[in-house]
Amino acid sequence: MGRIPVVYALILYLVTFSFFPSFSFAQRSFGVIWDVPENHEEAIRQLDQFENLKIKYIEVDELVTDEIWSEISRRDFNVFVQIPVTFPVIQTFEEADSSLVRTFQQFLTRYGTTQVEAIGAFAYGQTNHPRFAGAVQPFTEQMDSALSVPLYYKKWNREPQAVDSLFEFHITRIEVTPAFQSVDNTGFSSSGAFLYAPSGGMKNRMAPLKWFIEKTSVNHQAPLFFESGWLLNFKNEHRSTEQILTEYATYQDAVFPLPREPLTDGNSHSIIVLILFALWGTVALTYSFIPTYRRSLFRFFLSHQFFIEDVMQRHIRSIVPALVLLGQHAVLGGIFLYCMANTYLSSIGVEVFYFYFPILNIFGSGHLSFLFLGLLFTLLFQTISLLWLYVANWGIGYLSQISILYSWPFHLNLVITTVIVTLLMSGGNAYLMGACFILFVAVLLLDFPITAFDTGQNIKGNRWLYASGTLGLYTLIVAVLAILVVTNDRLLNILDLAIAIS
Numbered sequence: 001m002g003r004i005p006v007v008y009a010l011i012l013y014l015v016t017f018s019f020f021p022s023f024s025f026a027q028r029s030f031g032v033i034w035d036v037p038e039n040h041e042e043a044i045r046q047l048d049q050f051e052n053l054k055i056k057y058i059e060v061d062e063l064v065t066d067e068i069w070s071e072i073s074r075r076d077f078n079v080f081v082q083i084p085v086t087f088p089v090i091q092t093f094e095e096a097d098s099s100l101v102r103t104f105q106q107f108l109t110r111y112g113t114t115q116v117e118a119i120g121a122f123a124y125g126q127t128n129h130p131r132f133a134g135a136v137q138p139f140t141e142q143m144d145s146a147l148s149v150p151l152y153y154k155k156w157n158r159e160p161q162a163v164d165s166l167f168e169f170h171i172t173r174i175e176v177t178p179a180f181q182s183v184d185n186t187g188f189s190s191s192g193a194f195l196y197a198p199s200g201g202m203k204n205r206m207a208p209l210k211w212f213i214e215k216t217s218v219n220h221q222a223p224l225f226f227e228s229g230w231l232l233n234f235k236n237e238h239r240s241t242e243q244i245l246t247e248y249a250t251y252q253d254a255v256f257p258l259p260r261e262p263l264t265d266g267n268s269h270s271i272i273v274l275i276l277f278a279l280w281g282t283v284a285l286t287y288s289f290i291p292t293y294r295r296s297l298f299r300f301f302l303s304h305q306f307f308i309e310d311v312m313q314r315h316i317r318s319i320v321p322a323l324v325l326l327g328q329h330a331v332l333g334g335i336f337l338y339c340m341a342n343t344y345l346s347s348i349g350v351e352v353f354y355f356y357f358p359i360l361n362i363f364g365s366g367h368l369s370f371l372f373l374g375l376l377f378t379l380l381f382q383t384i385s386l387l388w389l390y391v392a393n394w395g396i397g398y399l400s401q402i403s404i405l406y407s408w409p410f411h412l413n414l415v416i417t418t419v420i421v422t423l424l425m426s427g428g429n430a431y432l433m434g435a436c437f438i439l440f441v442a443v444l445l446l447d448f449p450i451t452a453f454d455t456g457q458n459i460k461g462n463r464w465l466y467a468s469g470t471l472g473l474y475t476l477i478v479a480v481l482a483i484l485v486v487t488n489d490r491l492l493n494i495l496d497l498a499i500a501i502s
Contacts, residue, residue, distance in 0.1 A: 028213065028248040031057025031080070031193070031225040036064055043068055049232060051075060053242055054249035057117070057193075057223050063110050073115070082120035082154070083107045087352045087501075089126045089493040093135035104139060108146045116149055123154035124173065124348065125163075126497045133162040140166045154195065156348065156501045158187025171225060173197050174216070175346060176208040178263045185218045195225045200347060200366070203230065204237055207261040213248065214256070269342070269425060272335055272371070276421055279328050279414065286324050293321040300408040308454050311404050312396075319400035325407035326382055332410070332417045333378025334371040336440050339420045341370040343433055349502035356494045378444070382406075385448050392469045393455050406451045409443060416440050448474055 032055050037043045050058065058072060059080040072079060083104060085092070092100065111119065121140060126132050143151055150168035155161070158172060169192025174180070176198045188194075194216045202208040216224060235241040240257065247254040286293050296316055299307040310316045345353065345367075354361045363372035390402045420436045423429070452470040459466050485491060 027250065027252055028217075028220060028254075029056045029223045030054060030245055030249060031059060031078075031223045032228040032231055033059045033061075033082075033195070033225055034228045036060060036062060036068060040065075040067060044071055046228065046232065047071055047075060047077075049235070050077070050228075053231070053235065054246050056249070057225070059120075059225065063106060069114070078117045079115070080118050080120065080152070081107065081111045081116050082123060085122040085125075087124050087355050087497060088122050088136075089490065089497055090129055090131050090135050091490045091493065092125075093139060094131075096139075104142070108143065112146055118150040118152050118168070119143065119147060120152050120154060120171070121167070124156045124352075124501060125153070126493055126500075127153075127155065127161040127163045128157070128500050129493070129496070130162065133166065136163060137166060152192060155191075158191075160187070160190070169193070171195055173348070174212060175199060175348065176202060176212055176263070177346075180208075180215070181211055181263050183215075185215065188216055189219045191219060191222055193223045193225055194219075196227075196230075197348070198230075202263065204234065206238055206240075206258055208263060209234075209244075210256045210258050210260070211263060269421070271368075272338060272421060273425070275331060275335065276418060279331060280418075282324055282328060283414070286321055290318060290321055292316050292318055297411075300411075307408075308405065308457070311401050312455075312458055314398070314401075316404060317398075317400060319403055322400065322403035322407040325410050326403070329407070329410040329413060330375050330379040330382065332413050333381075333444075334373070334375030335417050335421065336413075336437070337374025337377070338367065338371040339417075339424050339433075340437055341367050342424060343430065343437075344499050344502060346502035349498045352494065352498040352501060381444070385451075388474075389448070389451055389455065389470065392452075392466060393459065396455060396458070402451070402455060405454050406447060409447045409450065413440050413443050416443070445478065 030053070032050060034046075034050075037046065056076075056078060057080060058077045059082050061082040061084045064072070085100065085103070107119070121136065121143060125136070140151060152167050152169050152171060153163070155170040155172045164170065171193040172187070172191040173195045174197060176196070194212075196209070196212050198205075198208045198212075213224065216222065231241075244254075244256065287297065288294075296307060296310070299310075307316075341350065347366075350365065350367060354365050360373060361369070363369040386399070386402055386406055389406065390396065390399055393402070396402060416436055416439050420433060420440070423433050423436070449471050452467075452474070456463060456466050456470070
């Protein structure tokens with residue numbers, strides 16, 4: 001009978017560790033990237049919360065007031081200072097303006113004589129470019145001569161970079177996505193600290209935090225940083241947060257009280273699928289209720305010349321199908337840009353995009369904002385094209401004729417967009433998606449010259465003048481814009497950073 005409790009204990013041990021797999025880790029240390037509140041009392045309250053959460057490190061990226069600095073100093077925090085230079089590209093340092101130089105001088109003057117653990121030069125720069133290290137070196141040399149504390153930078157990739165030799169350590173941003181559970185630990189051991197960055201659908205879940213702590217345990221001496229806003233919100237939603245962080249900061253054999261779960265993002269792009277279904281529904285309704293649309297749907301592609309004659313002779317005159325098609329295609333433009341952003345840009349890649357182009361940040365700053373941006377751009381492009389063709393072709397008396405001829409090729413983009421969404425949902429091949437993106441843009445850009453050529457056949461006057469004012473001028477504008485883009489090194493570096501950082 002004396003053996004029964006021992007057997008029960010053994011069974012309990014096996015059951016517990018089969019459902020709650022864990023590892024024996026050394027103690028961990030934690031830090032926050034502190035978004036300092038403007039209200040002094042709120043700042044003190046947050047500092048108290050950080051103490052309760054066993055936070056050891058605090059990073060600030062602004063010139064804090066003497067009162068706040070006094071509150072930080074009287075607590076047992078180690079302070080990092082990040083100079084607010086975010087997403088720099090080569091030109092940021094090679095062509096440094098007076099505001100950048102002034103920012104460096106202000107931070108070196110303010111914190112050069114205070115007790116800080118380290119100072120960061122920049123966050124998430126274009127470190128993958130071979131010229132970047134040379135561009136930033138004069139600034140690091142200036143900092144080395146003015147400071148006696150280590151220098152660091154925030155890093156977005158785990159691979160060694162040429163710029164690493166200019167700094168004592170780096171903080172690696174770890175974006176936790178469903179793919180994170182299958183990555184190896186390459187580059188983890190060389191990082192001075194880690195920053196937790198859960199993807200959108202995982203921010204409020206406990207499982208990604210468990211994966212993050214366990215994956216980074218290969219470098220248990222490196223502090224784990226959290227964004228202060230995320231940490232405080234997460235603590236309010238999960239009461240066990242304080243206990244978990246305290247356990248890991250106190251004991252070497254801390255156990256995360258959660259079974260190992262697979263990581264799922266929860267972003268199914270369902271709204272895009274619903275919109276696409278609605279677009280196909282408008283095609284079905286138009287096909288059912290407008291006989292001329294039903295009879296002429298495929299004639300543009302199979303009997304192109306006869307279709308043009310029917311439109312020009314007003315045998316096909318209803319503008320309703322054209323308006324439906326133009327509306328559909330504006331929405332398709334939004335879906336196209338949304339899918340493109342989801343394919344090539346992560347959440348931090350989107351941040352880079354809006355950081356450099358804040359004027360476009362009119363619909364929010366997430367991936368969904370690209371849906372509305374694409375819709376707006378496509379609508380403007382179509383409107384300008386239609387008015388241009390109508391004004392240039394004085395021989396056409398009805399806007400409906402231009403609208404029908406201009407809108408009909410957009411049937412192709414409905415099919416192309418359907419393929420793109422299917423590939424996005426199934427995690428399809430990136431090269432195949434890239435080919436579909438190119439096809440979509442080709443249809444959009446070629447539609448104008450095709451319509452200009454079709455309507456120009458009825459010009460009885462000076463056809464060269466018409467061709468110059470439509471085909472010639474359009475081609476010139478597109479060519480000039482393309483040349484301006486491919487020769488703008490700063491723009492290309494921004495796009496390179498946004499894609500590479502993703």
